[in-house]
Amino acid sequence: MATLEEIRKEITRLDEDLLQLLSRRKTLSIEVARSKQATHRPIRDEHREQELLERLIAQGRPLGLSAYYINQVYRLIIEDSVLSQQAFIQEQLNGQGGDGASIAFLGPVGSYSSLAARKYLSRHVGAIHECSCSTFQDVIQSVESGQVEFGVLPIENTSSGSINEVYDLMQHTSLSIVGELTLPIEHCLLAATETTESHIRTIYAHPQPIQQCSNYLQTRMAEVRLEYCDSSSAAMAKVRELNSPEAAALGSAAGGALFGLMPIAERLANQTDNITRFIVVARKAIDVAMQVPAKTTLILSTAQKAGSLVEALLILRNHDINMTKLESRPIQGNPWEEMFYIDVAANLNDTAMQTALRELNAIARSMKVLGCYPSEDVRPTQLPAYLMPTPL
């Protein structure tokens, strides 16, 4: 029988081979992007994805690889392939790319925003210059002043809903939205020393995680004092400094590790799929290639008469433009008046979108396009029912 050392050596060799193969696959997917750019074909081809998954599931079965496993692995591979192709085409169109880029985010390195910033730039450029900010306003100012190229801001979360402060800041900035991305948020209770939930007396956290974990906090930690912090990293830094078995922070396990904190309870969010959507802002608006699925965000204030919002939404419907989000916010200084934020799944340069914008402009009290950007929503291909993989 082979020794553990020998088996591990073999696994290491196989992992190296897998990395080489994944890298070759990625290079080929960029070749595909070049070809699609030349032939004006869309990046996403769900028919091809389905055919590929069905074949791999069938080939994997006799090799002892379950449909669930193949599906999980290939979901990641295809998502990366689609997003890398989109990033490649976008860089060609907008002359971005190059050696490095600078990006501002809320909280020190280790905050959810910093993880989102890294995720966004990992596909776009080489080296990253990171700029930590203590407020959302500082993130916007760092980009407006030219200190950094990009800013990343959380805009909505599947548990706690919209992040109003960011919507309000977007009303007043000249920056454009140039990207979006989603990040799964996995909140843990993090402590600096050996302890258990029942010993915790104070939890330090940013208001967002507190809202997102409200069920857990109300049921399991009802007696515990909550201390609000400016960011999850600030909360983790505080717990590190206190080094007490009675203090804990809410945050990600990865962020906690940077502060030497250990998770004592995991998966705390109200919703099991706790995902935050971030927007990326820059001084200059970008164009989105027609091969890439695009989103456009508008702010609109309508006349104060009955049915004016309905009228605006009907314009979108009449042009077959799919609205993906509608959010209303009060207008500061004008009580009872509302500003509407609208996300649509459309390219700003589409003829239908241009016509709809002209019609909206004619009925709106004011209107501003906040940006048109590639949609990073790569929904997995729907497999036929008989192939639906289950984890069992």
Ligand SMILES: O=C(O)C(=O)C[C@]1(C(=O)O)C=C[C@@H](O)C=C1
């Ligand atoms: O074959 C293509 O057209 C590709 O773009 C490659 C690929 C893949 O990575 O396999 C990626 C995206 C498409 O939706 C289908 C398949």
